[in-house]
Amino acid sequence: MTENASRPRCVRRGAAALAAGTVLLGSLAACDADSVSPPATASSTAPSTTGSPAAAPDPTLRTVSNNGHKLAFHLTPGHLPAIVLDAGGGLDSSYWRDIAPKLAHDTGAEIITYDRAGSGASDEVSGPWKAQDAVSDLEAGLTQLGATHDVILVSHSLAGEIATCFVNKNPHWVTGAVLVDASLPDLYTDAEVARIEAANQEQVDELKKQPSTKQTRQLLAVASDYGDVHRAYHQLSWPTSIPATVIVSAKTPFDTPDDAQLWRDAQAHFAAAAPNRNLVVAQNSSHDIPVDRPDVVITAAEDMAKKLT
Template identity: 50%
Template sequence: MSRAPLKRPRPAYRVLSALALLTLTAGTVTACGSDDSSSPQAAASPSATSSASPGGGRSAGPKPHMISHDGHRLAFYVTRGSGRTIVLDSGGGEDASYWKDLVPKLHAATGATVITYDRAGMGKSDVVPGAWQAESAADDLKSGLEQLGVTGNVILVSHSEAGEVANHFAEENPKMLSGAVLVDANLPQFFTDEETARVVAASRSQVEAAKKDPGKPANRQLISTAEDYLPAHRAFHKVSRPDSVPATVIVSEKTPFDGSPVDARRWRDAAASFVKAGPDRTLVTAKGSSHDVPKDRPALVLKEIEDMAAAAPS
């Protein structure tokens, strides 16, 4: 299952996106204090290079279905198939175009309907003022799927920040899901009070920089995510995922904290703890991969989705 990562340069992008804090700044972020063993650093290795700038245009593909929910519109992109539905949810700072290379391969391999979408404030979806809430994002996703006629037999594939959406979605709508693939995703076990405080400290300077140019989509999302970060992630830490939904957890070898061994270990431990917390959960390590697993190891991600589609109950 091991494959060497693709050798291509990428900018240091959305450094703390794995923790639902979005950035477009380069370099590393270090928390206050001089003790290296207790200061979280953002990953030294770069994260995702979007196929389109956050909030920007999309390359040719399915035309968006504009879904209205709770006073705003969301763009959903549907590649029609038969049988089950596979939904791909992007990480922080990314819109649906992040999956553009994987969608046709996944559709060809499974024959399933494949859906991607732009979360509120990204791509062609409307901006929603105020603090970003994963629960609201999960409700957006549910409403969009229902309006598209999808009410069950869904495999939800979630990268990075989308792990928060996925866990809230599964807690509230377990009967809609037949399986999940969590790709280096935010998991409740990681967000202890201590770790959440470290993230806030590490990202403080980036949040202040974003406030100087709030018109950019990524900056806008960073500001809205940071607004209620502590209480939101204390609540997320208590989310209980139902045992009825099988899950595959793919964790990157380098993690989002390639420059901080303490936080990298906690990230890996959280993934292992999540898998042990329920039945029908499998842990897979993406050897050689940065946090950007869908770009570094697309064949692995494709295989795990295919396996889940084949094994998950109909």
């Protein structure tokens, strides 16, 4: 493994003080699909529907403004469906540095990666991290890039919550998804939320004692109101019209066997809930499937793109 490839794992380990990563994985405010405004009209820069995977161009940086802050999006032009890669909590667009070029080369599709608010080259936003805000940021970026239809979401870990909220608001933007060991609503029963809250509190208190950095501030923001937002998130469901491939890691994010099994059960239950979903186990992988088994993610994304073209 190269030095660059190992960097995301180091970032996650630095944040893993939060109770086996459970806050990092799922502390995004649950969204109310009826409380947010309709999507903006697509711009005139919509990607071409033709293209060749023979020579994928280098990505270009596009700075997007939304609600007073700036976000860094990286665009590799190509044909539809566009593939949007969204990393887990505490990570940024560099997490996909090995996967994005491969997908662009193999599929010829438009590839989009981005830094969420508070990560990478994007501005920080003060206050608790709300799902409505994260969805709004992604909408703004995709709108300004002209990618408001025929989108495939590839969402890792916490980004599964963004994806779930996003498709509830914008079902006609998304034609498919690959959910990579994603935080899914099925996990967050009252009992599991209460257990996670109790397990997290000591780690959150410890994090507050550490020097204030961009990363610690962001982790504390996503940890805010964990119980309430996840009980609300548990009520959301994935639209049955949007196909999804669910990739679950062999190890899961949890160290305890009971919690690991609950994670596997939630992934399997989600995958079994509609005929256009399937479950893939990434053997020999930790929660960092894109690092440990990039081939599994690439194959799932490419298979989804083939089905939709």
